[in-house]
Amino acid sequence: MISGMNLVAGKWEDNSNAEIFQTRNPNTDLLLPEEFQQSTTDQVNRSVSAASDSFEFFAHTSFKNRILFLKTIQEELLLAQSEITATYQQESALPEGRANGEFQRTLDQIQCFVELLEEGSFIDASIHTQGPDLRKMLYPIGPIVVFGASNFPLAFSTAGGDTISAFAAGCPVLVKAHPYHAGTSERVAVAINKAIEKCKLPSGIFSHLGGQSHSVGSQLVSHSLIKGVGFTGSFSGGKALYDLAQKREEPIPVFAEMGSINPIFILENKLKTDSNLAEGLAQSVILGTGQFCTNPGIIVVCDPSDSVDFAKEVSDAIEGAELPPMVHKNIQKQYDKQLRKINEGEQVDALFFAKSCKAAVGLVQASKFLTDSSLADEVFGPFTLVVKCKSNDEMLKVAASMEGQLTTTILGENSDQEVSKKLLSKLQSKVGRILFQGVPTGVAVTQPMQHGGPYPASTDSRFSSVGTDSIYRWLRPVAFQDCPNELLPDALKNENPLGLERKIDGRIISSAL
């Protein structure tokens, strides 16, 4: 049963005066029956106050208790898996395989943070014994607002990486549910809230607030007791939240991952010799109906002899694919509109529309691409633009013209290595992750993953929103000078009761002091 209510610090509140909204099944284009209540200003304020009141306690919970909490969330999610994935499919039109895959990914992400807490060294304990006794470790920053993402109703939403990394850090979380999948979000929130009850944690550490209007999110981000924001979505949405947060009396960090065109560079010899390229890239372009932040939006090929019709090859490889609709008609409309503009504006030299689905592949000469910066705008959906370069120099110019990106991919043979080096040197200051094989879609949840890049790909390139290092978004250092051992947090005590790897006078040591 989906109640449509808001969860305010442990209590599902029924408000008969609330504004109502519904979600829509993109397959049928029909509204789903459940009615969702938009949360009120009062509900927002009470949720934030409860989060703030619970902060001091939650910040001091042991790693052991946080592990128990995360594991209980996993258990509660598993118990509700069939309901969650059923609602997920209704609200997103994403197929069953994807639903189960994303569900599993969500559990796996939680597991990564369980293991991070078990190991514990992420807390960055360091001790300096010469001069004043100085010991430093990380401490949570306070209550966090997390916005559900439209394109990942599970893995980047209510119990996604933002929420779980904040919980692992010791920060209370307020989720603003994405209105396109409010039901999925509620089902997940139920699981989280049950875990809080079972673990006897303060109810204030989690609230789940809904609404179609931007005002709910704005109120949350503007609230003086909120200390950080996590967001994955469009540039306009992320930038609006960022600006709001900077205009507060106390500015706060906003980690907005706002997308990217993830340029692929195919060097001359690679283009000539690798006959599987088009097929691999075509699959990446249409994966999830193109709704991945790491979707390859631009494929830059070096083809001085004009020998390869790469755009046609990619287009041919897509032909025959049947794609589900995009997760919401608004997103579909925006995609259709952008393609129409490119087509009607004759901005490109050719535009191949697939017959079997809504995917499309464009082709443009690099000389033209370099004079029309709007061609580097993201087209969110199953579209890619092949940019054809006549020389390595032209390719380097295209690389130099790029804005900040989540990823870039350099595909070359050994014989292309001189150019690869030059490209790498130029692109390193523009991206978060550089691939040399494969495709950028599929973001491994591991410690060295970097998901985030220089602006406008994200608002803070120094942090990742995927992988265990994403926990550092919610932590800041606190130093203790000449503190009695008994007052120190466990992570800094002489006897090292947590068995952490600590930096002691510059050396990593896991024994007691």
Add this chain to the structure above:
Amino acid sequence: MISGMNLVAGKWEDNSNAEIFQTRNPNTDLLLPEEFQQSTTDQVNRSVSAASDSFEFFAHTSFKNRILFLKTIQEELLLAQSEITATYQQESALPEGRANGEFQRTLDQIQCFVELLEEGSFIDASIHTQGPDLRKMLYPIGPIVVFGASNFPLAFSTAGGDTISAFAAGCPVLVKAHPYHAGTSERVAVAINKAIEKCKLPSGIFSHLGGQSHSVGSQLVSHSLIKGVGFTGSFSGGKALYDLAQKREEPIPVFAEMGSINPIFILENKLKTDSNLAEGLAQSVILGTGQFCTNPGIIVVCDPSDSVDFAKEVSDAIEGAELPPMVHKNIQKQYDKQLRKINEGEQVDALFFAKSCKAAVGLVQASKFLTDSSLADEVFGPFTLVVKCKSNDEMLKVAASMEGQLTTTILGENSDQEVSKKLLSKLQSKVGRILFQGVPTGVAVTQPMQHGGPYPASTDSRFSSVGTDSIYRWLRPVAFQDCPNELLPDALKNENPLGLERKIDGRIISSAL
């Protein structure tokens, strides 16, 4: 010889049309003879372009070459020591001992970064071999603007921690010289520029621009090719730069350390038994004529029996001290004005003015302090306010009322430990560093130092502006996926040619892969 010219990417430029400004000797209140040229918009733009052009090269310089560069800066500073410290004393009125002490501190800070680069692990190399081969390390963010600080003409200025940490990170630096000590700044810039020439580094990695007007700093921070800002100074100055940087088309990080009242909490039994407290705190209050960011501006005492006249004790301990004037008459005027306001407004219960110098000590009951938030505003200078609490609960209320601070100090006996614990729990979310002995002035330059705190103490509590960890302000992670070994940066190569401690599949290992 002080030329008064601006250094634009290696060239000292004489501009006969420049607006002119002079520095002033605070001891004599007379203008010093040297005429300084305000830099022009054209000079700003050419400096930034040169910095940006040099970035790709400088970002890829080896640790070895950066070490050589930093050591050469040390050498050049040493060669010019007598001229630098002579000008320093003329421009700041700070005595010879302080001049030489701060000079040595500046050299020592550089040495810390030399050793950091020698060891190398700060680059945070991590490798994940399961699944896609993913390797991550830190990479410099780009050209940085550093603002000289009025209160530390050497250690927090031209070759201070901001500049040196940025150089160590591989970032070009543009220094906006502080107009109060433009001559000191020029002499130091000469040394840095000579080091660049000797090390055959690109001249664009350093420019030194002067001006009394805010416009030079604004132009620098607003320039689209600048990627970060370091500042130490007033709240109004730091906040203005922060806002400017957030309004750019591409917002950039601003690390502004904006000061703090560094509250000292003296618990009941400590107050009764430690007869040396007043003397120690008095010395901290007047150190450097009170011009330290970590100056103890508030001393909160728990004195239920009303037995200790602590404000009088501190005031008595100050009496007899002779202090040099503050570093500039504008700062002195502001200090005098704030004291006058407190005095005339009868905001405090008593105000003791020292006869021998401009220091002052106020006394106020906690109940009154809690109803007048302006009493928690920083009074930059040799002033402290004793806040008298009737109970531990009242002291906890005072702690709860505090805004973000650089430091706080909890002074208690073993018998005070219950209260210490409660205070600690409350204060941990409000400060960067917590002391349990001594005084907050004197910031050790070590790795676990945290100099920076929650807003409004600084604009980004996640970073420190003192100690080797301050380098992380200028670095961001870049991940390499399936990168051929020969294209990887040395820090990530299989053979570990730099001999770094690296995180490999979650374990710290310093051998080859």
